[in-house]
Structures are given as structure tokens and as C-alpha cells.
Amino acid sequence: MSNSPESDKEEQEVAASPQTLVLAPEEGLQGWLCVLGGFLCLFCTFGFLNAIGVFQTTYQETILSGYTPSSISWIFAVQLALMWAPGPLFGRLVDTYGPGPVLYPCGALCIFALGMTSLADQYYQIFLAQGLAFGIGSGGVFTTALVCVGQWFVRRRGLAVGVASTGGSLGGVIFPIFLDRVTKAIGLNGAVRYTALLIGILLAISCFLIQARLPRKEWNPDLKWFDLTLFMDRQFAFYTLGAYFVMWGLWAPFDFISSMAIDAGFMPTLALYLISIINAASVPGRLFPPYLGDTIGLFNVITFCSALSAISIITLWLPFNYHPKHAGIIVFALVYGFVSGAFISLLMPCAAKAGSLDKLGQRFGTFQVVIAVSCLTGLPIMGAILSRQGDTNFMGLQLFSGVSCLLGAGLLAVSTSIQGKLHKTWKV
Secondary structure, X not given: OOOOHHHHHHHHHHHHOOOHHHOOOOOHHHHHHHHHHHHHHHHHOHHHHOOHHHHHHHHXXXXXXXXXXXXXXXXXXXXXXXXXOOHHHHHHHHHHHOOHHHHHHHHHHHHHHHHHHHHOOXXXXXXXXXXXXXXXXXXXXXXXXXXXXHHHOOOOHHHHHHHHHHHHXXXXXXXXXXXXXXXXHHOHHHHHHHHHHHHHHHHHHHHHHOOOOOOOOOOOOXXXXXXXXXXXXXXXXXXXXXHHHHHHHHOHHHHHHHHHHHHOOOOHHHHHHHHHHHHHHHHHHHHHHHHHHHHHOHHHHHHHHHHHHHHHHHHHHHHHHOOOOHHHHHHHHHHHHHHHHHHHHHHHHHHHHOOOHHHHHHHHHHHHHHHHHHHXXXXXXXXXXXXXXXXXXXXXXXHHHHHHHHHHHHHHHHHHHHHHHHHOOOOO
């Protein structure tokens, strides 16, 4: 990976620090063990969340059949939002005190939440356990993994974070298949308990692998967590707004594609495996586009992939309403998985470049809160659209998803243009 000006400046800042002598060497065995631990953390959190379509479909057909798709989708919207919203708090705790105070209790909370989910049979119980408790726990584990991996890698941070993030894609491949097979054998509650056991073992291993590179420091009570003045920077404002709209519609296929396929007469097994196909295609999407971004610019790549996400929804998924063929929906799953995976993998690296290095922490915190609002509202809106159309006509939510991603891509293009003029190059 080529060295960016941001990486060079960060290296100089670390070298100038009076604590340099106590820092472990960059990368090395411990650094790559941390990447492995991060891979396991994202497998257990983001990977499990990528299987939301399995639960949406199962709940609609079983214990929550009396609720609308919009009401059920609130469970997963809260999960997704809590992956981002507590990021400023968890990130500061990890930076100040190391991974232990966040990783250990949040990992335990994930296991406890799944245990309670396996006992739940009422909407409010599932919402509190799977939506709220698992959302908070997974947010802490997710943030700890990314922060610690970022500490160990400066020059090849994109590669390290990309490798760790593929854990989320692999989890999204395995969990839908795992849940489907085990549910058929022993029921959904038993499947969730076995999932809790698997996640518990993997998170326990990750606790031994993830270590902080930077020493502990004093808590800074004056540091801003959310800074509205950052939006005075037009480039950051357009980037954040564009990312908001893309994330608003991005999760529609993950949550609703299985239900749509079942309504079209597909076998339930194939319908649920569509989620695994999307996540399998996102593995190369999270690895190769960042390398391309080193050549032609990260902002160019994320804008292009956002536009392709919108185009694939409108041209490949929307026609499924008229021609419900296996080949068509599988092609869409493959294409969408690749381009959406690229967008997700480039989201935070581009946020890091959308402004000066001295305000990186405030920019990350502000950006994460905005993305959390997007995740919290997108799925329920699309679920409400589906309910208004009789729970069987998916065209409304598909159009909402596609137009949202297209609008977001346009705003990202404006941000990219501003960035290009600022640096006097199109490779941004």
C-alpha cells in the first residue's frame, strides 16, 4: 500500500512523542495477532448483524407474526445504530485505558444478550435483548477491534483494517446457513443458544489477541465528542450527508431479500442463503477496491461503488417483481454484495481523509453519530412502506433504497469534486 501524507504525518507525530521509546514496533507479530483478534470480533458482531434478514423472515412467520415488518425491523435498526452511536465513548475509553475496560464487559454483554434472546417470546423481550443489549455489546467489541488494529498499523492501516473487516463478511456468510440448519434441527431458540456459545468462544480467544500499542493516558474532560462546527467544512459536510443517504437505503437487501424471495415462491433455504451470497461477494469487495483506491483515490472509488449500489438495486433487484427468476436474484446478490462491501470498507478511511488530522477524533465521533441516525431510521421507514403496500409489494421499499443510494452517491460526488479542487488532482 502506498504511503499517504496522512500516514507520514502520523508517523512523525508518533516519532516526536516523548513516549516513543516505550512503544512496541509497528506491525510485527503482535500487530498481526491483533488483526486476527479484530477479525474474530467483527465475525461475532458485524457478521452476526449481517444475518438480520434471517431473523426478519423467521420472526414474521413465527413468534412475531402479529407485528408489521416495520415494527420488527426496529429491532435490527437499533442493533445497527448502536454499532455506531456509542463509538465516540468507546473509542475514547480504549484510547485512554486500553481495550480491557470495553472489550471484556461488552463481549460478556453480547453473550448474555443472545442467551436472553433464546428465552424471549414477546416483542419487548426480543427488542431489549437482541436489539438493545446485543447492539450495545457489539458496538463496544466492534469499536475496540478497529481502534486497536489502527494503533498497530500506520503505513498499512488500510490493509490491516480491510483484513479484519472481512470477518464481518465471513460471519454474514456462515451465520445465515448455521442458523437455518440448526433451527431446522432443534428450533430457533436452540440455534440462538448455540450461536451464543460459538460467539462466546471466539470472543474469549480475541481477548487474548487484542492488545493496545499505545500506553494508557489521562482522561481529557475538555475534548469534544460531537462538533457541529465541523460541518462548516463543505467537503466533510457533503461527504457525511452523502454517506447518510447511502446508509439509509443500503440495508434493504440484507433485511428484506429473503422475505421477498419466499413470497415469490422460492424455497425457504435458498431464500435465506441469498443473504450468505451477498456477504460472500462482499469479501472481495472489502479487499480489492481499497487497493484500487490507492491508485485512483479512495473518494473516487467510494463514490463509484455507491452509484453502482443504487444502479444494481434499480436495474437488477427491482425487475425481480416482474420476472422472479433464480438467476436474476442471485446475480443481483453477487453484484450488490461486492459494491456494498466496498462502500462499507471505505466509509471510515474516507472520513479520516475528509479534514485535518488534528480533528480526527472529533470528526470520527461526529460522523459516527450521524451514521447511527441513518441506520436507526432507514429500516423502519422501508418496513412501513412495505406495510402500506400490503406486506407483499416490495417495489416501494426498493425504490426508496435505490433513490436514497443514488442521492447519496451524488452528494459524495460533490464531496469528491471539492476534495479534488482542494488538492489540485482528480486522484482523491
